[in-house]
Amino acid sequence: MNLLIRLLISTLAIVVASKLVPGVFVESWTTAAIVAIVLGILNTFLKPVLQILALPITILTLGIFYFVINVFIIYLATYLVDGFAISGFISALIFGLVVSVVSAILGMFLD
Incomplete structure (x- = not known):
């Protein structure tokens, strides 16, 4: 149940961000839910690997390169x-x- 609530929160956050940020298009609530799932999977499995590989440049840029990894x-x-x-x-x-x-x-509010 907790996972489903977190998915709903992420979906809502994606819809809010798509309304606030110009240049972002999300077709529907279903698409936002799929984006939330895909971002969750990528953040779980790919992001730690990229952070380890980019650690030297992240240190050189004082952590700013972390934002580049997020954008990627x-x-x-x-x-x-x-x-x-x-x-x-x-x-x-x-x-x-x-x-x-x-x-x-x-x-x-969930915790």
Whole structure:
């Protein structure tokens, strides 16, 4: 049940971010749920590998490269999910930040 609630929170965060951030298109609520699932899978399995591989450049940039990894994960999700599009790097960066903030705020009510 907790997993289903987290999926609903992520879906809602993606829909909110798509309405707030220009250059982000999510076709429907179903597409947003699929994007939430795909982002969850990519963040679970691919992101740790990328963080380890990019650790030297992340240290050199004082952690700013971590945002580039987030944008890469979001771009990969746009490639994998039809009906989800992002127009540029800045839009993907802001989309990731908005999704994180909205998910954190809504997640506080879950705990």
